[in-house]
Amino acid sequence: MAHFEDATHEYSEDHSSPEGEVLSRLRRDTWLTTTKPQMLSDPIQGRFLSTISKMVRPNRILEFGTFTGYATICLSEGLAPQGEIHTVEINDELERIHDTYFKEAGICEKITRHYGHALDIIKSGEIKGEFDLIWLDADKEHQIEYAEFAISRLRSGGWLLIDNVIWGGAVIDMKKRAKPESGASRIHQLNKYIQDHKDVENVLIPVWDGVQIAMKI
Numbered sequence: 001m002a003h004f005e006d007a008t009h010e011y012s013e014d015h016s017s018p019e020g021e022v023l024s025r026l027r028r029d030t031w032l033t034t035t036k037p038q039m040l041s042d043p044i045q046g047r048f049l050s051t052i053s054k055m056v057r058p059n060r061i062l063e064f065g066t067f068t069g070y071a072t073i074c075l076s077e078g079l080a081p082q083g084e085i086h087t088v089e090i091n092d093e094l095e096r097i098h099d100t101y102f103k104e105a106g107i108c109e110k111i112t113r114h115y116g117h118a119l120d121i122i123k124s125g126e127i128k129g130e131f132d133l134i135w136l137d138a139d140k141e142h143q144i145e146y147a148e149f150a151i152s153r154l155r156s157g158g159w160l161l162i163d164n165v166i167w168g169g170a171v172i173d174m175k176k177r178a179k180p181e182s183g184a185s186r187i188h189q190l191n192k193y194i195q196d197h198k199d200v201e202n203v204l205i206p207v208w209d210g211v212q213i214a215m216k217i
């Protein structure tokens, strides 16, 4: 999720539950040791994912785009007691940080990690069964394939969340959208795909960089 530019963000953070000590150290470690730390969810976005998860109380969560595991840990906070989370990440150099912080968060036994390109992981068949909550936050080139897979794997009444669906405002820039390979065009196609999909009801929330929330009918 992209960051708020205005002071209300700070106000929101000051009036929300804190992220907690493990997540705070993970944030610091991410900024000290990774090359694109700005990909990290900020505390409010993390609390948003945690809250959604606590509302859904999922038995099974699927995430595309683990990065350093910040959102993974936030999402895991709402898991049902015997619940599990599967998370997919292309960069296996992040394994060390996953090892450290999934252990500190006490969720190692609840997590199945899948390292590789999300499309290859989908094709391999290693992700099995239905999910109650799916969070898409990997690359933006194959979002429709990921969304198609996600919808096919959601149980009825399950929830799909997709990040960055406003793409910094580019989705309403007609010149950018006219270029078929542009991010604006891809994300616009994704939003149309979700809106027109017969199996989901959706709302595109215009906060941060835009979040699609869709429920499988």
Ligand SMILES: C[S@@+](CC[C@H](N)C(=O)[O-])C[C@H]1O[C@@H](n2cnc3c(N)ncnc32)[C@H](O)[C@@H]1O
Pocket: 001, 039, 040, 041, 064, 065, 066, 067, 068, 069, 070, 071, 072, 088, 089, 090, 091, 116, 117, 118, 119, 137, 138, 139
């Ligand atoms: C925006 S970051 C995810 C941030 C994370 N959800 C968080 O809140 O901290 C996107 C992640 O997707 C991963 N990624 C990019 N392309 C991918 C692909 N094709 N398959 C799997 N993961 C991919 C990147 O390596 C990166 O770690």
